Amino acid sequence: MTVLGFITVPIAGLLTDRIGRRKVFISGCVLVAVFTFVYFAMLDTKVPELIFIAMALSFIPIMIMYAAESSLIAESFTPRLRYSGASIGYQSASIIAGGPAPFIATWLFSTYHSSFPIGIYACVCAAISICSALMLPDRTNKDIAHEVNYGNA
Secondary structure (H helix, E strand, O other): OHHHHHHHHHHHHHHHHHHHHHHHHHHHHHHHHHHHHHHHHHHHHOOOOHHHHHHHHHHHHHHHHHHHHHHHHHHOOOOOOOHHHHHHHHHHHHHHHHHOOHHHHHHHHHOOOOOOOHHHHHHHHHHHHHHHHHHHHOOOOOOOOOOHHHHHH
């Protein structure tokens, strides 16, 4: 299954250099939101082959996001702050959004006895990610090696 991720990341990374990091990241977010419903529909069939295909295909939208986010986030900070800024933001997001996600999904499923609310939750998370990405400057193919004030860029 991870072979799809292994193939997707360099292709998506190449696209980030060609069409922009933000566009690729947002495309990944949209794909995650849409594929969530397809994923759960495939899981709900209880057919092992479809479950395997769903799990394998789920790597593609996530890897599209991962390929873009490292550069998109890092380029949002000046060289002096880049490592710390990107790390603090990434780790904080893991704690705030990533950590509770399985608990929220479990609660949604146990409350509504359906995967549809989990899909809505994934869409809300994708929408938050898209809004956040739209607030970041896209510095694709721009010289970011020098120290400047990005506050008004």
